[in-house]
Structure formats: structure tokens, C-alpha cells
Amino acid sequence: MLITCVSTRWNSEYLMIKRIIEELDNVNEVLYHNKNHKKLYLRPSDKEMMKIFCETFEPFFNLTKxxxxxxxxxSNSVIYSIFSLRKKYSSSTCDNNIIKFVKLLILESLNWYVREYKILDNSSLILASFLTPNRKKFAIIEDLLTRQQYFEKAKAAIKVLINSQIFKFPIEQVDDTDKLNDSLDDSNYLSKPLDKKEINTALDKELES
Structure with missing residues (x-):
């Protein structure tokens, strides 16, 4: 069964072309035996061009999926995906003019959405990437200064979160159990809260690791 391109559905054009390639023999069989559509018969060169289009759109399809x-x-994949797509579609050394144009359109559309919705400035998305072990260092970003800026934004977001009202209970340090009072007074077993300076010092040390 063939797939129809729907303007309101992401990647439907990619899926449509991919399915035509998969069913090309059957499609050509139908076209060839229909006098009204015989001129639409797909030649080997058409197939090659469609394959190139599919290869061009495939990275976008995989990441959006x-x-x-x-x-x-x-959410931890958004920052990585944007920089990854930019890298893929900025490279056009071996492409023909049509593919270069398609890549340029994809790149311009991507950058428009990024600017319009301030995606790369979203502290939640930055923090989500930072909290993912294999993306903590933002290695996908080639520019070292930009990478460091994201690293600092992530650390700042954590500090804001720690000091916000979301955490209603103070971060506490656990006393040595050997020194605990054996009385029945529960207050003797409550840990002593760390002060804000100690929290930030410990946090800075942990974030740098």
C-alpha cells in the first residue's frame, strides 16, 4: 500500500517517497498499463534521485521520531538533536545542487523554529541534557566557548532549582550514628540542616566532577 503525503503530518513526504522506492516495480507496472499515466513511468534515474532524497531526509526523520x-x-535529546541536525545539513561537499538546496531549506526551517521558540535558551532542556550522563559535557557542540556556556547554564539551573520553593525541606547531613542520643526524644535523631554556603560549595564540587 502506498502512503500519501499530508502537509499536516511530519515526515509524510519522506515516508511517501520511501514507500514508492520499496514498491517501485509494482508502481511502474500500474503506470505502464494505464495509458493516462504511462508518461509517469519512473526511470532508473528517477529512482536514484528519490533514494538521494530519502537519504537526505532520513536523519531528520530518525531524530523527530x-x-x-x-x-x-x-527532553534530554532536544539540544543534542538540534546541533546534530545542524551539523548534518551544513555539510554539502559532495551533493548536487538540488540536494544542497533541500538541505538549505531544512536548515533554514530548523533555525527558524529554534529562534522563534528560543529552544536553545530553554533552561529545562539544557538541564535535561546535562543530567544525561553521555551528554553531560555537551560534546555535540564543537565550539568550546558555546559548550562551556551551556555547561554553566545547566549548573545555574540546578542551583535555582535547589534554592527554589520546590524543595521545602532543607538538605541535611546525617550525624554519626555512634553519637546519637539513646533517649526517646525524637528531636535527638533529626539531622542538622546544612547552611546555604555549605550546600552551594558541595553542589559546585559535585557539578565539576
């Missing part, structure tokens, strides 16, 4: 998943959180 991953981000759109409802089975697992994907």
Missing part, C-alpha cells in the same frame, strides 16, 4: 516518542522522556 525519537523526540516524538510517548514511551520514554525525550
Amino acid at each position: 525519537k523526540i516524538s516518542s510517548e514511551k520514554y522522556p525525550s
